[in-house]
Amino acid sequence: MKISVLTSVLAGLLAATTLTATTTPAHAEKTKFEFWYGLSGDLGERVQEACSKFNQSQGDFEIVCTSQNGYDTTLQNTIAAYRSKKQPAITQIYDAGTLDLMLSKAFIPAKTLMADNGYTIDWNNYFGGIANYYATAAGELNSFPFNSSTAMFYYNADAFAKAGIDFKPDTWEQVEEAARKLKAAGYECPMGMSFDTWATMEQFSAIHNQPIATQANGYKGLDAEVVFNKTKFVDQVKFLKKLADEKLVVVKTKQLGMDVVPAFTSQTCQMIQTSVADHGTIGKTMPESVKWDMAMLPVWKGTERQNSLVGGASLWVMAGRPEAEYKGAAAFLNYLGTPEMTQWWSTVTGYIPVTKTGFDAMKANGFYDKAPYKGRELAIASLTYTPTSENTRGIRLGGFTQIRKEVGTALEAIFMQNADVQTALDQAAERSNTILRRFEKTYAGQTLN
C-alpha cells in the first residue's frame, strides 16, 4: 500500500515535469548578442537609442548594448573578455587602439562578415579619409567606421568684430595677427591651448603633409620610427611657444582649472582648436547672444593643404562567437549604415556622417543650412580636402596612447617649465621609439597586411 502511494506520487511528478518540458519551447527564440561601447553620458544614451531602434525594426535578433564608460576601458575589457572567451559580438574601439585589434587576429574583417551573411556593401561609399584609417594597407576595411570626427578651429566672432578683425583665421599668420589685435583690445586669452596632441601634432602634421613616423606613419611595417622631432611640427611648437611667451597663447588645462572648451564657451579664450564633436556642446553652452564660428584648422601661408585625419572610434566584430550571432551583428551593422540611420546619428550627436550617401542625403535635406548644425559640413570638407597621401592616411603605430602621452609631457615641459623645444621633442621621440621597438618585439614575426 505504502509503496503504491509513493510510486503514484513519483509518476505524477514525472508526468508534471515532462509536461512542462514539452510545452515551453514552442515559439522561436530571438538570437541575442552583445555590443560594448565606450561612449558615456549623453552620447552613450544615443547609442542605447540606436540599439532599441534596431530591436524594434526587426524580430529575429536582439542586441544587448552595454557602456564600458570610456574608450580605454572598453579596449581593456574587450581584451580581458576575449582572453576568458566571453567577448561581445561587437565592440567599439578608439582610433589609437586600431593597430592592437588589427594584429590580434581576434576579429572578423568587416568585408568577410558582410559577404558571408549575404549583404552587398558598397565599400567605396565610405569617405576615403575615414575608411583608410581602419583599412588594411590594401584598402580593405577591417572594422566599421562609426563615430567619426576631426579637429576644427573655433573663434569668437563677436570678439573678432570688437577687436576690428575683418578676416577669418585661415592661416597661422592670420591667427597671430588676430591674437595681437585681440590682446590690444584687452582680451586676456586670445587663443587657448592644451597639451592634447591630437590637434596640435597629429592634425597639424596631416594638413601640412608632414610625417609623424616613417613607413607611411606605420602603415608599411612595424619597424616604423617617429620623426615628429624633425618636421614642421617643431617649428609650430616654437611658434606657439613664442606666442605663449607674449601671452597671445594661453595654456588651459584641467590642472590649471579649466580646459580649452569651457575656456571658449565662458568667453575667456577667443580661439581654440578642438573636435567637431564639440560643436553641439559649444552651441548649447555658449550664450545665444554671442556669435561664434568654426573654420578648418589654419595652415601656414603657402602650404598646400591636405586632408585632415579622422578621430573617434570604429566597430569591430569579435571572432569566436556562435554563427547565429554574426547574422545579427551583420544585420545591425547594415542597419547602422542605412542613410536614415546615418542622418539620425549625425543629427543627435554631432559626429559626421561616414558615408557619401549619408552625407548627400543630409545635404539634400537642408540639414547643414539650419542654425545649430550650420558649419558642420566644413568637417567633411576638411577630411576630404585632398585624396589621402602617405602622411594623411592615418597613424598606425603601436602603443600610440603612450606616444601621445610622451608628446603631451614634452609640451608640458616646454610650455610650463620652459624646457628647450628641440631637446624636449627629441626626448619624446626617443622614448616613443623605445615604445615602438617593444611593440614590434611583442608582435615578433607578424606583418601588417
Next chain:
Amino acid sequence: MDKRAVFRSWWLPTAFALPQLALIALFFYWPAVAVVRWAFTLEPPFGGSAEFVGLANFRDVFADPLYWNSVVVSLTFALAGTLSTIFIGLVLALAVDRQLPGSGAVRFLYILPYAIAGPAAGMAFRFILSPERGLMASVNSVFPDFWNPAKYGSHALILVIVVFAWKWAGYTFIFLLAGLQSVPKSLTEAAAMDGSGPIRRAIDIQIPMLAPTLFFLTVIMMTEGFVGADTYGIVARTTDGGPNHGTDVMVYRIVEEAFRGLNYSGASAQSIVLIGLIMIFTFIQFRFVERRVHYK
C-alpha cells in the same frame, strides 16, 4: 594552565579552512603567479605566443631613468604622506581625548573624510586648489605662481600629499584615539596633579604609550602610500602624473603602462619590483623600529 581543545582528525580542520584557502589561492596566489609569468614573457594583449624573454623586461624597467624618478617620487610621497597623516591624526586624537565639550561631534567629523573615495577627494581638491580658479587664485593674482601645481612638480606633489593626508588622517585618528583611551587615566591624572600641562603629558606619557599603534600605522600608511588604490586614484584625478612626471608615483606608472599602454609584461615586472620594495621596507620597519616598541 591552558586547557586546549584539539581536533582529533586532520580532515575536519582542513575542511573548515578550505573555503578560506580557496579564496586566498584564487584571489591572491593565482594573480601573483600570473604576474610573475607575465614579467618574464612578452605576450600580445589579446593572447597568443607568450615568448620567454628572461630578465629583459626587468632590464628595460631599470634602464629607464623615468622609472627611478618614479621610485623617488613614490618614496617622497609615502614618507611625507605617512608622517603627515600620523601627525594630524595624533594631534586630533589628543585633542578629542581631552573630552572637552563638543568632542563627540568633532570626532564624527574627523572620521568623515575617510568615508570618501580617494578619486572623489582628488577631483574635489583639483578644483579647490586649482591655480587659476580655486582658493589660491586670489593669492596668485597678487603673487604670480605662488601656487601652481600645473607648473611646478613640487607644488603638484604637495597637492597629492595634501589630498592623501586629508583622507587618511581620519583613519589614523580612529586608531590613535582608541589607543589613547587605553592609556590608564590614573597616569595622566597623576601627571596633571603634579602640574604638567596637556602637551607635557602627551609627550611624556601618552605618545610613548601609543608606540605599538604608531608603529602599526607607520607600516600600514607606508604600504598604502606605495600601493594603495587611493594613491592611484588621487594622482589620476588631480595631476595625471605631471607636470613633466613630477607626481609619477610607481602605482600610477604601473596602471598607465598596463592598461593604457597595454604593456602587461613591463607593468608586471614593475609590480614585482614594487612588491619587493615593500617587503624590504616592512622588513626594515620590523627589524629596526619594532625593537624599540614596547607592547606592555
